[in-house]
Amino acid sequence: MKNKIKKTQxxxxxxxxxTQLISTIVAIVLFAxxxxxxxxxxxxxxPKVFNKICIFSIAALSLNxxxxxxxxxxxxHGGFVLIGxxxxxxxxxxxxxxxxxxxxxxxxxxxxxxxxHGSELHAAGYAIIIGNAIIxxxxxxxxxxxxxxxxxxRLKGDYLAIVTLGFGLVFVCLVQNLIPNGFTSLNSSxxxxxTPMLFAGFLVLTVFLLTMxxxxxxxxxxxxxxxxxxAAESSGIPVNKYKILAFTVSAFFAGLAGGLYxxxxxxxxxxxxxxxSILLLLYIVLxxxxxxxxxxxxxxxLEILNSxxxxxxxxxxxxNPKIIYGILLICIMLFKNKGIMGTNEFGWDWxxxxxxxxxxxxxxxxxxxxxxxxx
Amino acid sequence: xxxxxxxxxxxxxxxxxxxxxxxxxxxxxxxxKMINFAHGEFIVVGGFTMYGMNKLLVSKVPLWANAxxxxxTAIVACVVVVLITERLAYRPLRKRDNNRIxxxxxxxxxxxxxxxIFNLIQSSQLKPPAFFPFLETxxxxxxxxxxxxxxxxxxxxxxxxxxxxxxxxxxxxxxxDAAKLMGINNDFTIxxxxxxxxxxxxxxxxxxxxxxxxxxxxxxxxxLIGLIPFAxxxxxxxxxxxxxxxxxxxxxxxxxMAAAFGLSKWQVLFIYGILVLxxxxxxxxxxGRKEGEKV
Numbered sequence: 001m002k003n004k005i006k007k008t009q010x011x012x013x014x015x016x017x018x019t020q021l022i023s024t025i026v027a028i029v030l031f032a033x034x035x036x037x038x039x040x041x042x043x044x045x046x047p048k049v050f051n052k053i054c055i056f057s058i059a060a061l062s063l064n065x066x067x068x069x070x071x072x073x074x075x076x077h078g079g080f081v082l083i084g085x086x087x088x089x090x091x092x093x094x095x096x097x098x099x100x101x102x103x104x105x106x107x108x109x110x111x112x113x114x115x116x117h118g119s120e121l122h123a124a125g126y127a128i129i130i131g132n133a134i135i136x137x138x139x140x141x142x143x144x145x146x147x148x149x150x151x152x153x154r155l156k157g158d159y160l161a162i163v164t165l166g167f168g169l170v171f172v173c174l175v176q177n178l179i180p181n182g183f184t185s186l187n188s189s190x191x192x193x194x195t196p197m198l199f200a201g202f203l204v205l206t207v208f209l210l211t212m213x214x215x216x217x218x219x220x221x222x223x224x225x226x227x228x229x230x231a232a233e234s235s236g237i238p239v240n241k242y243k244i245l246a247f248t249v250s251a252f253f254a255g256l257a258g259g260l261y262x263x264x265x266x267x268x269x270x271x272x273x274x275x276x277s278i279l280l281l282l283y284i285v286l287x288x289x290x291x292x293x294x295x296x297x298x299x300x301x302l303e304i305l306n307s308x309x310x311x312x313x314x315x316x317x318x319x320n321p322k323i324i325y326g327i328l329l330i331c332i333m334l335f336k337n338k339g340i341m342g343t344n345e346f347g348w349d350w351x352x353x354x355x356x357x358x359x360x361x362x363x364x365x366x367x368x369x370x371x372x373x374x375x
Numbered sequence: 376x377x378x379x380x381x382x383x384x385x386x387x388x389x390x391x392x393x394x395x396x397x398x399x400x401x402x403x404x405x406x407x408k409m410i411n412f413a414h415g416e417f418i419v420v421g422g423f424t425m426y427g428m429n430k431l432l433v434s435k436v437p438l439w440a441n442a443x444x445x446x447x448t449a450i451v452a453c454v455v456v457v458l459i460t461e462r463l464a465y466r467p468l469r470k471r472d473n474n475r476i477x478x479x480x481x482x483x484x485x486x487x488x489x490x491x492i493f494n495l496i497q498s499s500q501l502k503p504p505a506f507f508p509f510l511e512t513x514x515x516x517x518x519x520x521x522x523x524x525x526x527x528x529x530x531x532x533x534x535x536x537x538x539x540x541x542x543x544x545x546x547x548x549x550x551x552d553a554a555k556l557m558g559i560n561n562d563f564t565i566x567x568x569x570x571x572x573x574x575x576x577x578x579x580x581x582x583x584x585x586x587x588x589x590x591x592x593x594x595x596x597x598x599l600i601g602l603i604p605f606a607x608x609x610x611x612x613x614x615x616x617x618x619x620x621x622x623x624x625x626x627x628x629x630x631x632m633a634a635a636f637g638l639s640k641w642q643v644l645f646i647y648g649i650l651v652l653x654x655x656x657x658x659x660x661x662x663g664r665k666e667g668e669k670v
Contacts (some may be wrong), residue, residue, distance in 0.1 A: 155658055157475055158410055162609055165602075166647035175644040274602075278483055285480055290624045323491025329484030330464055333477055337468075356555050 001246075002212055020025030020348045035200055041233035043078075048305045053198035055261050057299045058206045060283040062253030063291055067281065068343070069214060069245045069291030071226030073161040076168020080251045082269065083143050084258020087136040092262065096128055126198065129263050133202070136259030146252020147245040155227075169276055175269040199260060206253055210292060211345075213249060223247050226290070275329045282325055286332055293346040298339070380627075395527060396604035397611065397619035399575040402531075405614040412482040415525050416489035417457055417573060421580035423441040423493065424452040425450025429506075443505045444505040450577040456470020457573035460485055461566055469565075484490055486601075507585060520582055525550045527578060527596035528620055531571070535616070547612075569617065599617030603630070606650045612663020621662055624650070 006263060017024075038050050059303025151163055187341060198253045213219050221242045224232040233239045261267065283302060311320055403411040421608065428445040436444070464481050510516045546554040547564045555561050583600065603626060606625040611622025626646055633642045653661065 067476075071476075073479065091461070150655060154655060156481070158408075159609075159654055159658055161479065163651055164649045166606070166654075169602075170644055170647045173641065173647075177640050191625070208660075219626070228381075280485075289476075302665075309528045320491045320494050322487040326487025326491060328491075329487065330481055333481045333484065334464070334467055337471075337477055340423070 015352050016185065016349050020315070023348050023351070035197060042049075045307070048057070048101060049303060051199045052262055052307075053300045053303045054203040055257050055264060056280070056283065056303060057296060058260070059254055059257035060280050060287075060295045060299050061206055062250045062257065063211055063280045064287075064290070064292060064295050065214070065222075065253075065282040066246055066250045067284055068288070069219070069226060070222050070287075072156060073158075074163035074250075075161050075274060075277050075281070076166070076171075077250075077280050078255055078272040079164075079168030079171035080140050080144060080254035080275065080369045081258040081276065081370070082171050082175060082272035084136040084140045084316055085131075085178070085262045085267065086258075087139045087255070088132050088259035088262035091129075091132050091135060101177070124327055127155060129198065129260075132263070133256055133259035136258035140258065141248050141252035143243065144254075145248045147251075148247035152243045152247060152299060153240050160280065165274060165277070167312065168272075168274060172269050172273050179269070199264075202256065207292060207296070208212075210249075216294075218242060218245060223236020223290075233373030235256070280323070286339055289340035290328060290343040291339070291341040291345055293344070294339050294341030297341065379633045382468065382632040383636065384517050386628035386631035387624070387662070388513070388520050388586050388627075389516040390624035391517075391524040392566060392579060392586055392618040393604040393607045393627045394407065394623025395490075395524050395575055395579045395582060396600070397608035397623045398531065398616065399572040399579065400605050400608040401611075401613050401616060401619040402568055402572050406544060406565055407465070407478070408475070409465070409478040410605070410613075411484065411572070412479065412601070412605075413460065413486040413489060414572070414576060414605070416486045417453055417492075417576040418580045418583070418600050419493055420456050420489065421449040421453045421577035425449040425577075425580060425584065438506070438508070445506070446581055449580060450574050453573040453577040453580075454570050456489075457569050458566060459574070460568045465569075466562065466565075506581070510585065514660070516585060523578065524534060524620070527575065530618065531616060536572075539616055540564070540567065563601070592633065603646055606646055610650055610653045610660060612660025615660070615663045618660050618662035625661075 038046055051152055058091060059077070059081050063074065066072055066074050066077075147164075147167055151167075155163055179273075214222070221232065221237045223246075224235070224237055225242060229239055283299045284295050286302065287296070287298030305324075306321060310324070382431050384435070395412070399414050399417075400411060403414070404408060423447070425445045428448045429441060432441045462486055465478060471615060482531050507519065510519050533541075535545060541642055543554070543559045544555065544567065546559055547561055551561055554564075604623065606620040607626035608619045609622070610625055611620065612618030629645050629649060630642050633639060633645050638645075
């Protein structure tokens with residue numbers, strides 16, 4: 001006789017303050033250990049992939065603010081990343097280098113900023129890169145504000161998606177034509193690979209600031225607009241203002257990602273076209289629209305897939321990651337259209353509930369096997 | 376020819392091609408309110424089939440038979456691919472929820488998959504088959520392209536205005552639920568629209584081959600063949616048939632005039648600049664009509 005096992009849902013758990021504190025400390029220690037391990041590893045690939053994950057996570061998080069939390073589809077986010085990149089590039093190439101060139105040789109400058117030879121970054125290098133990225137982010141935020149003011153009051157939904165796509169392509173075209181020899185003058189030896197902590201630090205800061213933002217009054221307003229714009233307006237939320245605010249903040253972090261990407265290594269303007277925008281969209285859709293945690297899970301997954309798994313496949317496949325991205329996108333949409341996390345965020349309550357669920361699952365499997373053996 | 380006439384002739388020619396492609400976008404948007412990002416790839420399906428069939432038959436049958444068979448095969452292949460896509464990817468989503476973002480993302484996914492498949496098979500440039508040797512000059516080609524586009528537009532308009540199925544299609548695009556209550560088979564009507572769009576895609580592939588001597592790369596896919604005509608559809612007013620044609624000619628003209636006056640580097644800027652301008656001044660497009668906001 002077969003016992004039908006009743007499916008019981010794990011109850012939602014509320015953990016005490018003490019457990020939360022201990023869990024947080026454990027998580028921080030784990031994170032630090034992993035970072036130090038990556039920092040000290042002799043592999044050249046690992047820090048590079050780690051840095052790329054950090055940069056793309058920042059960009060994807062900023063897109064998630066508009067697409068997930070505000071609920072407006074943006075298809076030209078790569079354009080904002082490009083602006084950050086260009087500002088950072090121009091600053092480095094035309095302001096910082098000439099200023100330093102009076103006192104030292106070019107190779108020495110590279111050594112100070114990027115530290116080509118050693119693995120430790122000079123304090124001056126840190127300051128330059130951080131300042132650079134922040135200025136890039138601020139200028140991109142201004143662009144985001146301008147685009148937002150022009151666009152958001154008039155358009156929404158599909159039309160907004162199209163017009164942002166148009167803006168993204170216009171930015172790419174402008175940069176291509178105004179900086180004709182591309183970014184080649186930024187020496188290719190300037191690839192920053194030895195310092196994952198810098199990028200990781202920016203990622204942690206981004207997550208912290210965005211979480212604060214979304215939990216603030218403004219963030220709640222933005223989520224209310226996603227749920228129902230008309231109801232939000234009638235309960236006193238200035239819809240258009242909040243939309244522009246979300247857009248500006250999103251552009252700020254996209255510019256930050258672009259500014260950091262500049263120091264990661266030289267790119268070409270075409271790489272920031274709609275393919276990048278859609279790649280970012282894939283990250284947030286896979287993770288769950290409206291969940292920062294989801295983005296933080298999905299971006300490393302896909303990036304690792306891209307740099308470690310696809311390389312093993314035959315060349316025609318690894319040059320064509322689009323086919324895999326496409327299959328992923330459709331599978332998410334058809335079978336789990338909320339993504340990995342839905343709109344849930346990470347919290348210790350959530351984490352322990354998840355642990356309970358996993359425990360319950362294993363128990364069920366185990367019991368089933370036992371009852372099968374018994375019968 | 377002076378710069379201006381070159382621009383004019385090329386502009387009208389590519390405008391006709393864009394208009395036809397934009398018709399495909401606009402038909403699908405009109406009925407399911409979905410931007411079919413994969414339309415560019417559907418055109419490539421048509422082009423690929425046409426090229427392959429032509430290569431198979433080239434020394435075996437006379438040119439007219441070759442052309443006819445290739446074109447018909449391309450149309451059939453397009454319709455089959457589009458209907459399979461519609462059945463497997465678009466319909467389940469449409470049934471489940473009326474979220475507007477999800478279908479768009481699915482369409483991008485379909486486009487990526489088709490793009491990937493074509494790049495696996497053939498990523499180099501293919502020389503187009505010459506189906507119409509009697510079209511010698513650019514002006515001849517222009518007249519031919521114009522004639523085909525006009526014919527398609529007239530046939531489509533007749534279909535939508537006069538036939539029972541066409542009227543049913545319009546009813547579904549006005550109000551799907553009410554149409555269902557009146558006994559219209561929504562799924563069939565939508566599938567029919569997709570099939571018509573597929574036919575348009577196959578014919579656009581033919582026109583693209585006729586216009587473009589150098590041929591198309593299958594890796595061009597959505598970016599070159601899809602996005603610009605899509606911008607045209609939006610400029611004209613997405614959802615309206617005459618709008619698509621007007622937008623197609625405007626965008627084609629802008630692109631080729633820019634090229635004729637030595638500004639081909641700035642084409643993208645002009646095209647999307649116009650798109651952004653039109654959307655900001657009149658979001659419903661030049662010909663489109665305004666939709667009231669529903670609560």
